[in-house]
Amino acid sequence: EAQVTQNPRYLITVTGKKLTVTCSQNMNHEYMSWYRQDPGLGLRQIYYSMNVEVTDKGDVPEGYKVSRKEKRNFPLILESPSPNQTSLYFCASSLTTEHREKLFFGSGTQLSVL
Amino acid sequence: AQKVTQAQTEISVVEKEDVTLDCVYETRDTTYYLFWYKQPPSGELVFLIRRNSFDEQNEISGRYSWNFQKSTSSFNFTITASQVVDSAVYFCALIPISGGYNKLIFGAGTRLAVHP
Secondary structure, eight states, rough: OOOOEOOOOOEEEEETTEEEEEEEOOOSSSSEEEEEEETEEEEEEEHHHHHHHHEEOOOOOTTTTOOSSSSBBBOEEEOOGGGOOOEEEEEEEETTTTOSOOOOOOEEEEEOOO | OOOOOOSSSEEETTTTOEEEEEHHHHHOOSSEEEEEEEEOTTTEEEEEEEETOOOOOOOTTTTTTEEEEEGGGGEEEESOOOOOOOOEEEEEEEEGGGGGOOEEEEEOOOOEEEEE
């Protein structure tokens, strides 16, 4: 089944404790991206990747890192999480960078930073 | 500025009513894509429709219809004969060509509650 898999689904952590949210897609998609969803703000793009070893900042990259060592995986790393990073995070992928194909979203990761 | 405005934060209707969700977008680009996504209470995002800027044809899919008007920069979504299962947050989104198609700009979302 074609899908984007995020883990974990829920995560509670404390300020400053490094964490990684994993994202994997099985559709051989070139394009992957991370979004955070906050009430009243919709979804905002954190980082995106057009292909292996090609990543770039979105609108709200501060406090986040990503890597794209393999085509299928695009982990989101919070080196020193802070409470303002408490949010619902979505990973997404599409076949090409042109977005003419629809964007496939993961199920989301609800992160709480205490 | 490139942005998407969904002015209706929450809408509440009774089952079988028709409801229209408004979406107004801003972009300097002449080439862009518009989307609607549904986020049910379970939290996942479900793709509903994609429309490119050169195609102003309205679209109907079952009880759903979309009205794209470039003259007013609007891409409104109508649900006919709403059902409880339509209860969700609905997001309108824009991809402008000037972002190299890499930017997906979301509106803040409209929460629709359909009551029996």
